[in-house]
Amino acid sequence: MELVLTLDQIGSDDRESVGGKSFALAAMVKNGMKVPGALCLKADVYHRYLETTGLGARILMEFNRKDFAEVRWEEMWDAALRIRNLFIKTPMPSDLHTSLQSVLEAKLPGEPVVVRSSAPGEDSLHASFAGLHESYVNVQGAESILEHIRLVWASLWSDRALLYRQELGLEVEKSSMAVVVQKLISGDRSGVAFGKNPNAPHQAVIESVYGLNQGLVDGSIQPDQWLLDRQSGKIISHFPADREKEVVAGPDSTRLQTLSAEQQANPPLSEDEVARVFQLALQAEELFGSPQDVEWTFVGDELYVLQSRPITSSRTEQEQDSRAWYFTLRRSFENLRSLRIRVEGELIPEMEREARSFAQQDLSKLSDSDLAQELAGRQQAHDRWKDIYWSEFIPLAHGIRLFGQVYNDAVSPSDPYEFMDLLGATEMVSLERNRRLENMAAMIREDSNLSHSLSNLSYPQPDHPFSVALEEFIDKFGDLSCSEELCTQGGDAIVRLLLEMASRAAAKERFRPGDIEALVHGFLSRFEGEKRGNMEELLDLGRASYRLRDDDNIYFGMIQNQVRLALNESKDRLAHRGNIQVDGLDPMEVINALNDPDYVPKTATVTKVDETNFEVRPRQLVGQPASPGVVRGRARVIDSPSNLFEFKAGEILVCDAVDPNMTFVVPLAAGIVERRGGMLIHGAIIAREYGLPCVTGIPNAASLIHTGDELTVDGYLGIVVKHS
């Protein structure tokens, strides 16, 4: 069976095996349109690679740790990173390599190419994956093309492609990928044409930039835009861009180049050329029977069509919106830089302010109707921040992954998470706090008199170095570590904790000064000149994303908590009325009932608890490996801040979500187990800093495990064993 086809070899039965993109290219060639020559690798090549190398089974195992619909986005990122690394490290089987190499050398000898995805099912009328999978521009030589083919395959498993499939409810196991290797046409003007404007059906839209299309597609270069009347083809309006730069082919890949003064002053297309592009879009529409989204490029006066896909206008507006969101996970560096300023400077402080102002409100003093208003206000704030969480915070966290990907490609480390060590070596507030605690514990450890008197709750003089350190600590971190317990007991709670810390040897941080610098040097030394400067900036951005990571979760958690408090207060009051079943009552119904004493709310149907013959106990729980190592110890389940001060050295910290306010007990812990999954959550980050075994992503961790349970935490395999 032929695994690779040229465009003229693709027949009408081949749509499934070559994917929509190749199939459309072949149809246009047959119709006499000018298409750059291309080779199509059938999806069978992908399947054969997965099967022969065993990679397919490994990917399946990655995704069957839990129900796909339950996988959190942070976990999806991790899985995507690990899978991409598998593709990078797994070469083509030698027979496949040999045969593909000979076809490539025979049909596209020595020419620069574009390697694009052409997944079957991609770009149908019902779902558009446009831009969700990778394309690589300006790849040269059979060896390099083969490597990039593997990267295109890997992009089937990128976090954004996975999240999109999760949302559409598609089965990941059934996904497959064909690839187009297309001659690179170094166009001097390029663009896209929408045969039908989704927002104004009687119009067509043409967008154009100087140079290659890549800058337009990834959003880094603003295009000139024309709106045309679909009937007459007349230009209705032209929106010129601030023309500054263009994307051109570099020695490898592509680079940005400043436009000449003449180019900056003139649109990339003349009116005649706009008309020619419009004709091209109509020709494609006629060929495929529906309005098309066409990519094209001009070389001098020659107009080439690069690809054509249906406009998915039959989909509802909401679906369109959601795909746009997945696109934001593909932000360019420029994009991320301005996003960082907004998140760091405005959003996070604002969210924190809002959470704190809710916390100051004394709910018990409010009248019923004021309480209803307060609850509605908190619910609204919650919904607003939830939107922002999706639209701003998650995309910013992409900075971490962007860096990770560049790092892994450049350094090929054996540990795919090595880049986290570089990013983590920034001064996080929680680490400084832990260091101060460690210093005070050391004073107690070294001074048996001090230890003895503190155990009897007798404090040294105010000018004693320990007292000074304690005072400073409370000054600086009193607010951060303020739980109910700490606020009522003041220094006593901290002293208890310090005595516990002093009872065991000082915790070691994993890195010595100099280690991180060596990693940074090892990374940067792989780049030269301008590129090296870019990499330094990328590192800085990655570190900022890393610092901000999880702060968003913490403050959002505070807002959620404030909604909960208002809801609980409201329900308590309704319960006192005696005639209302408040369990599972919807917040809207609670508000209605508060506002109207006679209102009888619709109660939620209570889930029936089934009779069973068994008592269920977990034995071995599967999560994700988040920090390597194996340890056995007793569980301490933290379900409220006050539990923290009961923490004993050598216990395993088990919780729903570690937040930075909890991390001061981490130096005492022997291991960490957390419900939330992924490497980017705080529990995983802090466990790595201290070299503690950590398993994340265990659903119901805090309810399946109880304080005192004997656990083994296996941070290599990502499993937790509960011993009986």
Added chain:
Amino acid sequence: MEQITGSGSRRETLLSEESELELLIREIFESQKLAVLATQNEGQPYANLIAFAASDDLKSLYFATARATRKYANIEADARVTVLIDNRSNQDSDFSQAAAVTATGTAQEVMASKRDEILTIYLAKHPMLEEFVRSPSCALLKVQVETYYLVRRFQNVMELHVK
């Protein structure tokens, strides 16, 4: 931040976790005809295949064996047994998708008064064993299950202790 997962279809579960696991075990039992039985003789483990059936409450497993067999002798000496039932298909996907149930308990011959009732259950599942089971030299055994160990997704293990 539980509610902030993708808006992907979250399965509406009306069953408690206990019932869900029980249902899964029932499905595995219904899909399988054979099980692995482990017995021991002076510390030497011994495993072999048996044709099994389960009681409706899942508290008992039944199988038949000729009295002259090694497994029968082993059980006479030590009634503690383990039974393994799984739904693997001998494919790579088994590592992630197959589920296995290990049952520990004690085995004994079915009492004469119960024999007909249990035989009905057993033969409904294995009609081709009619002659075998009715042979005078064949014993019908019941394993009183104490605990089920359910393994899914390669490494996920839950215990179900009979109340």
